Amino acid sequence: AQSVTQLDSQVPVFEEAPVELRCNYSSSVSVYLFWYVQYPNQGLQLLLKYLSGSTLVKGINGFEAEFNKSQTSFHLRKPSVHISDTAEYFCAVRQNTGNQFYFGTGTSLTVIP
Amino acid sequence: ETGVTQSPTHLIKTRGQQVTLRCSSQSGHNTVSWYQQALGQGPQFIFQYYREEENGRGNFPPRFSGLQFPNYSSELNVNALELDDSALYLCASSSGPVDEQYFGPGTRLTVT
Numbered sequence: 394a395q396s397v398t399q400l401d402s403q404v405p406v407f408e409e410a411p412v413e414l415r416c417n418y419s420s421s422v423s424v425y426l427f428w429y430v431q432y433p434n435q436g437l438q439l440l441l442k443y444l445s446g447s448t449l450v451k452g453i454n455g456f457e458a459e460f461n462k463s464q465t466s467f468h469l470r471k472p473s474v475h476i477s478d479t480a481e482y483f484c485a486v487r488q489n490t491g492n493q494f495y496f497g498t499g500t501s502l503t504v505i506p
Numbered sequence: 507e508t509g510v511t512q513s514p515t516h517l518i519k520t521r522g523q524q525v526t527l528r529c530s531s532q533s534g535h536n537t538v539s540w541y542q543q544a545l546g547q548g549p550q551f552i553f554q555y556y557r558e559e560e561n562g563r564g565n566f567p568p569r570f571s572g573l574q575f576p577n578y579s580s581e582l583n584v585n586a587l588e589l590d591d592s593a594l595y596l597c598a599s600s601s602g603p604v605d606e607q608y609f610g611p612g613t614r615l616t617v618t
Contacts, residue, residue, distance in 0.1 A: 397548070429609075436510070436596055436609035437549070483548050492539075492562050492603040496548030 395420055395486045399497035406474055407505050414469040414500045416484030426467040427485040427494070428458055437483065443467065444489075454478070479504045510599050510610035518616045519587050527582045527613045531599030537561070538580040539607060540572060543594040555580055556603045584615075592617045 400415045418424065425444050429437040441452025448460040458469045467484060484497040511530045519525050531538050537556045541549035551564035555574035569585040578599070584591055594614050598607035 434611075436611045437598075438609070439606065442606070485548075487604075492554055493551045493564065494539075494541075494549075494607070496541075496550070498546070498548050 395424070395488065395495040397484050397486050397495050397497035399482075399484055399500050401500050402498070403501045403503070405503045405505055408476055409473045411472050412470065412474050412478075412502065414482050414484075414502065416467045416469065416497060418465050418467065418484075418486045418495075420465065420486065420488070423489045425487045425489055426458075426460060427487070428452065428456070428467070428469050429483045429485060429496075430454075431481040431483065431499075433480075440469070440482075474502075474504045476504050476506060478502060510597060510608050512595075512597055512610040512613050514613060515611070516614045516616075518618065521587055521589060521617055523587050524583065524585045525587060525615060527584075527595050527597075527615070529580045529582070529597035529599070529610060531578045531580070531597075532608050535599035535601050535608070536578050537600045537603050537605070538574060538578065539598045539600070540580070540582050541596040541598070542566070542591075543596055543612070544590075545593070549596055552582065554603060561603055587617045589617050591615060 396419045398417045406412045427442045428440040443460045451457045485494045539554040540552040543549040553563040554561045558574045574580045594612045596612045598609045600607045
């Protein structure tokens with residue numbers, strides 16, 4: 394089974410400042426990587442995904458993530474956050490031969506005006 | 507195009523009871539996956555249904571069961587409810603077992 398570690402449970406950041414949300418996974422096989430966002434009382438929305446190719450992946454709402462195979466990491470970044478980015482962010486992994494997603498425990502991003 | 511819908515939105519049950527949660531998949535999708543999200547945790551995979559057959563199961567006891575219908579909508583049934591079953595239950599539909607999953611808003615189950 395895979396495990397996904399999101400090192401920061403809560404990240405407060407001022408509006409228009411940059412942010413990085415960290416994600417590490419444990420796997421010795423090829424994986425696909427995902428970041429989802431969850432707003433209060435809502436389901437998950439896909440921000441971006443890495444399947445293959447360029448290790449820098451751009452997603453919606455100005456977010457991007459970089460896949461680092463040697464460090465088994467897939468950190469999420471945004472150069473300038475907005476109040477509307479306040480939400481819970483989940484990193485997820487799926488083996489490229491499997492159908493099961495493994496999620497981290499989430500990082501709560503709070504953007505301070 | 508209609509997205510993934512789930513019903514009911516909220517549900518309160520008593521320990522020992524049984525519950526059925528419903529999910530309508532997105533148009534054109536033949537696969538539904540169910541997840542349990544406990545408070546403060548990430549979603550955990552319960553099982554997946556593909557073309558009306560179970561296609562993979564996470565670490566959940568047999569009292570968690572499911573169905574998928576010919577129109578690809580799905581049900582999650584939980585028998586003998588326990589307090590720890592209190593959670594947000596999410597379903598996700600996809601155009602295939604390993605394709606991108608689109609999540610519904612969830613059903614929040616409270617067991618008292």
